[in-house]
Amino acid sequence: MKYISSRGGEAGLSFEQVLFSGYAKDGGLYFPEVVPELSRETLESWSILSYPDIVNRVMRMYIEETEIPSTDLDNIISKSFMAFKNPDNPIEIARLSNGLNVAELFHGPTLAFKDLALCVVGQLYEYFLDRAEKHMTVLIGTSGDTGSAAINAVRGLKWVDVVVLLPQGRCTKIQELQMTTVLEENIHNFAVDGTSDDLDVPIKAVFADPEYVAENNLCSINSINWARILVQISHYFYCYYQLTGRVGDQVEVIIPTGACGNIASGFVARKMGLPINLVAAVTPNDIVHRTLQTGDFSLSEKVLQTWATAMDIQVPYNVERMVLMATELNTSRVAELMKIFESDKQAKLPDEILSKIREVVVDSRVVYNDEMIATVKRCSAENNKYTLCPHTAVGVKYFYDNQKQVPQVVLATAAPDKFPEAVAEADVEKIENPQIQKLFQMETRYDEMRRGDDWEKILREKIQFITSKYAKPV
Numbered sequence: 001m002k003y004i005s006s007r008g009g010e011a012g013l014s015f016e017q018v019l020f021s022g023y024a025k026d027g028g029l030y031f032p033e034v035v036p037e038l039s040r041e042t043l044e045s046w047s048i049l050s051y052p053d054i055v056n057r058v059m060r061m062y063i064e065e066t067e068i069p070s071t072d073l074d075n076i077i078s079k080s081f082m083a084f085k086n087p088d089n090p091i092e093i094a095r096l097s098n099g100l101n102v103a104e105l106f107h108g109p110t111l112a113f114k115d116l117a118l119c120v121v122g123q124l125y126e127y128f129l130d131r132a133e134k135h136m137t138v139l140i141g142t143s144g145d146t147g148s149a150a151i152n153a154v155r156g157l158k159w160v161d162v163v164v165l166l167p168q169g170r171c172t173k174i175q176e177l178q179m180t181t182v183l184e185e186n187i188h189n190f191a192v193d194g195t196s197d198d199l200d201v202p203i204k205a206v207f208a209d210p211e212y213v214a215e216n217n218l219c220s221i222n223s224i225n226w227a228r229i230l231v232q233i234s235h236y237f238y239c240y241y242q243l244t245g246r247v248g249d250q251v252e253v254i255i256p257t258g259a260c261g262n263i264a265s266g267f268v269a270r271k272m273g274l275p276i277n278l279v280a281a282v283t284p285n286d287i288v289h290r291t292l293q294t295g296d297f298s299l300s301e302k303v304l305q306t307w308a309t310a311m312d313i314q315v316p317y318n319v320e321r322m323v324l325m326a327t328e329l330n331t332s333r334v335a336e337l338m339k340i341f342e343s344d345k346q347a348k349l350p351d352e353i354l355s356k357i358r359e360v361v362v363d364s365r366v367v368y369n370d371e372m373i374a375t376v377k378r379c380s381a382e383n384n385k386y387t388l389c390p391h392t393a394v395g396v397k398y399f400y401d402n403q404k405q406v407p408q409v410v411l412a413t414a415a416p417d418k419f420p421e422a423v424a425e426a427d428v429e430k431i432e433n434p435q436i437q438k439l440f441q442m443e444t445r446y447d448e449m450r451r452g453d454d455w456e457k458i459l460r461e462k463i464q465f466i467t468s469k470y471a472k473p474v
Contacts, residue, residue: 001032001034001064002033004030004329004331005025005029005030006024006030006321006334006335007026009024009028013030014067015064015067018030018225020136021219022218023208023224027208028331028334028338029224029318029320029324031329034329035271036061040248043274046241050088050089051088052077052087054238055231056074058230058231058234059120076120077123080120080123081119083109083115084108084109090107091235091239092107093239093242093243093409096379096386097383098403099407100379100396100399101408101409102396103410103411106415108149109152110148110178111417111433111436112145112148112149113413114145115149115152116231117232118149118150118221119153120231121153121225121227121228122157122160123153124227125154125159125160126157126158126159129158135217135467136161137163137217137463138160138162138219138220139218139220140163140222141164141196141200141203142164143170143171143309143312143313144171144175145175145310145413145414147166147178150162150164151187153221155182156184160186161186162187162188163462164188164190165192165202166199167195170196170305171309172419174439177440178439180445181442181444189445190459191448192449192455193450199449199455200315201455202459205456206463207220215467217467223262229261229265232262233265233266233272235262235411236265236269237274239411240275240276242409243409249406249407251275251407251408251409252279252404252408252409253279253411254399254411255281255411256281256394257288257311257316258282258288258312258316259316260319260321260322263322264322267325267360268325277360279362279364281365281398282311282365283304283311283312284366284369285300285304285306286366287315288319291319292363293364295348295353297319299315299346300314306368307373307393308394310391310413311391311394326354326356365398365401371393372394373426375393375394376388376390376393376423376426379393380426380429385428385429389413392413415433416431417431417436
């Protein structure tokens with residue numbers, strides 16, 4: 001399996017090359033040159049597998065044996081889930097009243113679904129870097145959970161440093177503390193006086209400089225990174241098998257989404273032959289909803305703050321991967337569309353592309369702050385105090401208003417204990433988690449990027465400082 005840029009500027013890349021890359025050199029996103037389609041027999045044979053085994057089978061289809069031999073891949077995956085509540089079964093399905101199914105993807109070390117992918121990605125990094133005896137710096141912009149999950153995945157690793165830009169005051173205090181209380185020498189946090197979209201600007205500028213990226217061995221672990229999309233494909237296979245009694249029947253997966261990384265993974269699963277329909281549930285930062293409903297792929301004037309902070313995103317960059325799949329990997333069409341979007345901050349998806357996307361992502365819904373809180377309250381009342389996080393509530397609200405004849409499952413993206421303010425607002429019983437309470441007594445460390453500062457300059461200087469520490473004497 002080789003990889004291409006979504007905009008056609010690169011082709012024939014190995015998995016290792018795209019693993020250690022951020023954006024492609026032409027500004028696009030990396031994607032496999034073909035999406036393998038599974039036979040009915042293979043789909044049925046996978047139905048009895050554990051979640052880690054499904055991850056193994058999916059990854060094997062996109063990584064050549066010559067890059068990672070099977071015994072090594074087995075070891076990588078077995079180590080990846082050791083910090084989870086149940087390493088053999090890291091996803092639990094809560095079966096609630098009125099046919100509501102909630103897939104709890106948050107039983108990892110930072111209590112967010114991103115642990116599932118990033119714990120694997122961290123082990124992949126260490127595997128390749130240890131083999132090459134080479135250092136790498138991971139650069140991340142986060143709206144909440146990605147930063148803490150990435151930090152946890154690589155903290156203390158020998159060959160990796162991570163630089164995280166977080167939007168100060170725009171993620172919850174707990175999310176912020178999960179990042180800033182990690183004091184290992186290979187962890188570097190910046191609290192940025194801006195939105196998650198603001199902090200993406202200096203990051204993208206740095207990645208747009210190929211010479212600088214190569215000199216400092218930079219890569220990203222955000223959902224621009226194909227490896228994260230790859231691991232997340234397994235969520236959909238596992239949840240499908242838990243929800244259906246017969247392989248071939250339809251299941252609807254409702255996905256709270258911001259940057260569309262998770263939904264892009266579901267799109268790949270569908271292209272592989274898994275019989276699922278997807279629904280995008282979003283906050284009032286509604287570019288994904290507008291895109292899916294009318295093809296209006298355009299920025300709003302500003303990012304609105306909601307209870308679902310990790311979804312408060314205005315640029316859903318993984319829409320580009322969905323457009324690529326909808327055009328059957330027509331990179332020239334993707335490049336043309338994205339060129340318009342990047343220059344005008346808006347673009348109109350052609351009807352034939354939109355209709356292909358809508359065959360997979362069949363619906364979308366905007367959920368507002370008051371609806372999130374009301375949904376948390378209703379779910380608790382109807383299910384013996386079962387508590388949702390505000391992000392998951394966005395998906396559950398869609399379910400409450402759109403119950404169907406096929407099995408439906410909502411992907412729960414984070415544990416409610418991380419969002420005590422939203423839980424308190426809903427007036428449901430507060431969940432005390434000792435792991436979280438301890439954060440408030442811990443020492444913190446971070447630098448700041450203030451309004452008026454040259455953020456790109458600050459970022460470049462930090463990265464160069466890290467590189468200098470690992471430079472080999474001539």
